[in-house]
Amino acid sequence: MRASRLVSILMLLQTRGRMTAQALAETLEVSVRTVYRDMESLSAAGIPLFGEAGHDGGYQLLDGYRTRLTGLTVAEAESLFLTGLPTAAADLGLGAVVTAAQLKLMASLPAELRDRAGRISERFHLDAPSWYRDADHTPHLTAVADAVWNQLTVRMRYLRWAEPHEVTRTVDPYGLVLKAGHWYLLARSAGQFRAYRISRLLALDVLTERFDRIEGFDLGSYWQTYLERFDTRRHQGQATLRLSPNALKRLPHIMEPAITQAASRTATEPDPDGWTRVTIPIESIDQAIPELLKLGADAEILAPQELRERITQTLDTMILIYQRRQRPT
Structure with a gap:
């Protein structure tokens, strides 16, 4: 040790x-x-x-001293081939570089470690995109990565959800994050950090102006903080529901963690019918309707009243559609 x-x-x-x-x-x-x-x-x-x-x-x-000792253990040699992300490296234009580096590493390892490391790369594969979704089309990713690496300011035209939908911004690109098959740029502009989905970049110009990074900036820590703030910003409302025992079991499989955690935290004792009252966060009425319909007849919306009425209207409209289909022609 x-x-x-x-x-x-x-x-x-x-x-x-x-x-x-x-x-x-x-x-x-x-x-x-x-x-x-x-x-x-x-x-x-x-x-x-x-x-x-x-x-x-x-x-x-002392300046100039370099040790050739790597100290690699069997477990460390194996893990080296789990830390590489071949698909991500290819997206960044580094596929050939990563392959060459792995070949050199394999050649330098003792025979036993080389065999163990090779088995890892043969038996484990990372597929980042979630089920039933393709990876984003990201034609500007390589240029963004180059700007991040060389600390070059970029001017970009970006398509966002809010109006005006197309905006032009000049930003300092601090880092790239791959989440669930989607690439995001974390960039700083006017003293604030924002995340931009790379697939929504309409145009990009890498400028010659260099920027100085904030000393001690930690991309991983900041990204985690950003996600927490993002959840707080988007969950602007609440809904109170009655859930059947079956709905409580299904909740973790069909709803995001923030909703599942809130339901667990606010759950009351079951009523005589075995149903439980919970309060969950929602982004908006429009967003909540399709999400809550996933629960079908195992959930009843109690509040807000507008959400309850909109769900009722949706169900009434669906019933009319199916009733019309059943009429003889």
């Missing part, structure tokens, strides 16, 4: 440069005292590193 930690310290200093004992301790999930002891061991082994005290201090390797 300690030998593995020493290798990890070397890899961290080699890839990140100067790091404080506190930062190393947090990354490796050990105490600062343990880091101090490990540094003494590395120095005693002849590793050319030095430390500086003070607020801007830390440990670092």
Whole structure:
């Protein structure tokens, strides 16, 4: 365990440069005292590193020192071929690069690890798009990726849901996210971050102007925060329902997690008929109608009254359509 930690310290200093004992301790999930002891061991082994005290201090390797030690375990070698996303890489125009990198990695691994890693790539495949949906058409994705990588501002014409539907914006592209088969650009403009679906880009110009990224910006953390805020923004209303036991069982399979969680959180004790009253978030009346119709006769809308009336009107219209079909010609 300690030998593995020493290798990890070397890899961290080699890839990140100067790091404080506190930062190393947090990354490796050990105490600062343990880091101090490990540094003494590395120095005693002849590793050319030095430390500086003070607020801007830390440990670092001497300039030019590179270790060839990878420290790959069997599990780590196997996992390397699970971290690659061949389809995503191809979308970004990096398919050939990824293939070449994997071939070089395979050639450098010992025979046993090469065999184990090869089996992973042969037996696991990632298919990002959800069922019954094709991946987006994204002709501008490669250009956007290049702008993200080189920190180049872009001017784009974008098709959005709100009016005016077509807008032109100049943004700083910070990162790309692949979610459920759809590519999104997270970009900053006028001090605010917004997400743009790449398939809705109508035109794109990569400008020569470079931008400076916010120091310490974490794409993964910001994306998670964005999703939470997005749910809060779009769920502007609530609906109160009576659900049968069957509806409660089906809810996680046909509704999104936010609705299922709200139903579980607000569920009352079953009434004499075994039905339960719940309160769930909705985006709008129009959006809620087709979603709640999925529950069929296993749900009754109690509030708001407008939603209840609209559901009733929809059902009455459906009954008339089917009754007309049943009349003899």
